[in-house]
Amino acid sequence: MTFAGERAAARRRLVVGGIATALVASGLAACSPEPPTPDSATQALAAALASGDFGEAPFAGGAVDETEATAARTAAFEGLAPWEPQVKVVSTTIDEKDEDLATVTFGYTWDVDESDADWTYETSAKLARDDEDLWRATWSPSLLAPDLVAGEVLTVTRARAERANVLGAGGAVIVEPRTVHRLGIDKTRVAAPEQDAAARAFAAALSIDAEAYAGKVAAAGERAFVEAITVRHGDLAYDVAALAAMPGVNDVTDQLPLAPTRQFARPILGTVGPATAEIIEKSDGAVSDGDLTGLSGLQRQYDAQLRGLPGLTITAAQPDGTAPRQLYAVEPTPGTPLTTTIDVGLQEAAEHVISEVAPASAVVALRPSTGDVLAAASGVGGEGMSTATLGQFAPGSTFKVVTALALLRSGMTADSDTTCPDTVSVDGRSFTNFPEYPTDKLGTIPLRTAFANSCNTAFISARDAANQDALIDAAGSLGLDPHASLGFAAFLGDVPGDSDGTDHAASMIGQGRVLASPLGMATVAASVAHGATVVPRLVVPAEGAATPSPTADETEPSDEATDAPRPVVPLTADEAATLQQLMRGVVTEGGATFLLDVPGDEVAAKTGTAQFGEAGNLQNHVWMIAIQGDLAVAVFVDVGEYGSTTAGPLLEEFLRAAQG
Template identity: 25%
Template sequence: MTVGAGRPDVGAERSRVRLVVVQALVFSLFATLLARLWFLQVLDGEEYRAQAASQSVREVVVQPQRGLIVDAQGRPLVANRPSWVVSVDRTLLGRMGEDEQAVVLRRVAAEVDLRPARLRRALLDCGVAGSIAGECWNGSPYQPVPVATDVPEQTALRILEQPEDFPAVLVEQQTVRAYPEPFGVNAAHLLGYLSPITEDELDAAEAADDRSVNGASSVGRAGVEKQYDAWLRGMPGYRRVAVDSMGRTLDDAEEVEGVPGSTLVTSIDAKVQSVVEQQLAQTIATARATLDTVTGRRYVADSGAAVVLEADTGRVVAMASQPTYDPGVWVGGISSRQLARLYSEAAGTPLLSRATQGQFAPGSTWKPFMTAGAMQHGYDEDTRLACSSGFQVGNRVFKNYESGAYGSISFAKALEVSCNTFFYRIGYDYWQRLGSDVDDVAARDPLVREAQEWGFGAETGIDVPGEAAGRIADRQWKRDYYESQKDYYCAIAAKPRSHPDNKGVSDFVHRFAEEFCVEGYAYRAGDAVNFAIGQGDTIVTPLQLARAYGAIANGGTLYEPRVGKAVVGPDGSVVQRIPPVVQGRVDAPRDVLRYLDAALTGVAANPQGTMNWRLGGFPLDQVRIRAKTGSAEVYGKQSTSWVASYTDDYVVVMMVSQGGTGSGTSGPAIRAIYEALYGVQGEQVRPAAAAIPGTVPPRRLPRFELDGSILPPVVRRAAGARS
């Protein structure tokens, strides 16, 4: 009995031990849980709250409103308009299954009138497998991809009202470029266009810590849109918005406002630009309906350009090029078909600005500069040379084109009647005395040096990117050209015309190849006489020619032409003025410049002057026009029509490729432009009717009011025509 009496006590003890162990275990678990909760909520609470917020808050880039481009009177040439844009967030789209993605993309494609395959290509990063240039996304991989611009408002609202059917799809209003076209102006080559930023450009901006662009930015690609892009683009803003698991916006969390772009005030006058564009288009249309008596067919008139500069500053008042294009085709993305047309030769390469990039033989408009060179190197005002019907060089007779035979005449008369043979004699004289050794590349040539002096063969420095430099076809150029082409032409010349390798080579090309292979490097007398009248291989741009005539008008200063006049901030304050820039000065005596001025006055005013017949009844006593006409011959093509002219205030130049004679084709348009500039009505000058208030371009800027309106500059006087 005594032995069994202690057993219940032992069992109870064991039960208590087990209970204590369980209690300790439970306590330790609670302690661990509490410690973990304290760690998560207190010690690392901020970090986890930030991570949680990052999953529910998206940062949306708010594109700034791009700055306006206005003319000298404050009229908008480029503005902005609202546009509904549909974008797809690829991050949210990637969280869906493939079937759900396909459904969403089909819905979006149907709403924005795109094929699903095209929509998928738009979502691909450029450079990855399957991407197509012009259709892929070249912006940031983290930015929602715009897939449709200018979506109808009904479509935009329908997508916004049905977010459950369009997860990962964003719809917002953005601003895109608009072209008000005051007085119907086009000015596409001057204004330029925008296109999406490339990945390389974005990487470069990020490396430079440039925050003014992002993956969805559009940047300037041509014209003043490109030149002044940094001013026009502004600074983007950022909006942080709360979203649900499907990417639908719940609420705005935070916003950093962007800064609108600045306004570019240009020296362009919309009224004058309109007149110049209309006159150029009409001149080309008239030429195409006119019979060319030389070829027996109508003029092709495939392209043309016109330039109006302010003589004293080099500022561009108007500039037109044909063929042209609608700058609006770039808004919202250009199609492959539209882009191909802009580069198409069959369409006339509309993207090419003939005013700054077109290069043409100047013909007789070259002669004033040759006169200046000759009068500083052995000739003078008393010089008399024969203006015969032809001038023989070797076995070839070089003939007059526009002029007849006038006997022994002066430089002034030679310019007035545009006598070729007069200038042939000068070119031949210099060649014979200074450079008859064809191997002497460094032979002195006063006429070549004079052409360089007037800025030919080099860019003018205009603030429109992509201008051509033209070409002075001197001895060095001819030697360089020979070295670059001799292998090609010698290969043709080495085989008979009938050889299979020469299939498609004409008899003329084969003969040319034979001559070129043997002596293509030689600068002969024929090259020299052609150079003296602006023929041969020398080419200029219409802008170069206008700038040089401006130097005659202003006493010898070569300006870098300027389109931009000032940059004005969003608050209306002037951020930066863009003054005229002097590139150089012509080293010609004042008496030579005065002589040229008087001679070119005779071209317009004297009965035998080649421009006079187009100015009958024009009040030349009040508006003194100086002019030079030109008809440049081009092998295999019809002649190029030129008129270069100026007054005390303006320089006006027009060119029509394959358009006929100078005054015959371009003369009426030149007259019409001057009539608009000075308010000429009949034989009277009425300054109140001038295209520009006060007759001359305003020195002051437009007035930017507090309510956002832009008013014309104050005009203090009606200048009228200066004599």
């Protein structure tokens, strides 16, 4: 019999011999303290098993058990990092024959993936109450996992899930697995003394940093394959066969999720590749070394949806892998496709239109009736940035659509007279029209003529009829919401709320501190066409899926919106009809008559030029926006001549392509 058992037996003998006398004499038994329950001990042990800190664990063996438990838990669970279990007391049972003995059952829960299913199991421990009325347990490895014995460790093996495709309008497949060639030096294919020369020669052929690549090859293991570049199959920019024939080079054929071409909506869709150390660290175990993950764009933002859930097998075995026992297994769950609104044909047309444009540029097309983003192309001058959706530029005279709405709300009509002088001075600053402004459209002219010919001085002269708040409200009515959350990384536009004087005058013509993206100005055009405020939509949420927020490095508009959110003033059908007439006048009598013969529905448009830079070296952002049927388009070039002469031909080319 254990010490605890002997103590219990002595207590029972005492009860038999003297309890009746005690009760009769004084009734003291009713005041005797109840023996302590094991609850505090079991809770402390559960906390220790969960955290790995056994300093307060109620072990009978004291420091010896504490040391053994700490070492055993560290070794056993190391292969499951960064996961940590939750451990709770499921039940505690006092022995029916000996009240100084108890059995506790612990419930383990491991959150091993992003699904609602967890790995759960139970373990148990024996406790005994000592002569100090303290409950204590004896350490055993089986407290960590079912039937775990000394020396056994847990390991997890992952099976990669099939990454889902990215789809476009009508279910068209945009991103799917495509064949690629991983090219690099294979150190088993070239003798050690020749490896440095082989690496440098290969780097020179690829026009990459030879010193850096040779260093990577030298630092790799003696049988390593050191990848230098991944080339999509059929990429005419690389002669894969010739590169693979170079000394020491190996061509490893693989598949990666890729769009139809390297350029196709790349800044928006993003890329996929091996998970970085940062991504792995932030994933809480959802991503491990060697996994493919989204590295940027929608592929990164919706990575959890696209990559699915890996298959998992958790095994207990000796450290050398012998005597394995499977404790848990789950099959891979394929990813869920990401559906976008991108029209493949229109996106390709937009990419083609700006393929030869050197400065940063963009073409954005929306369907006004739905807000669907049909195309969002960014030119190579943006150096990988999504100029189409994240660019922040002064919109110039395309913003006069917004200003015109504010003036209409002040009581003006399309036929109201405005004053269009050569120059107008505001607080000592002189504003002029663009150099080629027609002289026969100066003087007192109706608003429709001032709009069609883009008279800066007329709009600035009317500044008292539309204060800054009126401009902000009008911008919001046309979709320029600086606080919009669209389900993808985007900036629409921002009109500062603290402008007056010359800054307000500049705002009237879309300059000063007014900012917009090509997506934002396409939204303005779409709202005019639709007759109500349009909210652009690029991503169609998967059924039952939450919409993730863009990560900080993907949104990053350079400046925060200047004002808190304010209610949107609805755009009325009458207001939109007048704006449509004004924009049509730009085509019939203003600066966009070249669009008169575009096939299909009538085109309405607005040109835009915004100066920027230092005095004496001013350059122009150039814009055009247009609506045609159920299509709204914005074209932007960072540096150009005028909206009509630089952006105009690009817009016409796109509209003609859209007509087929």
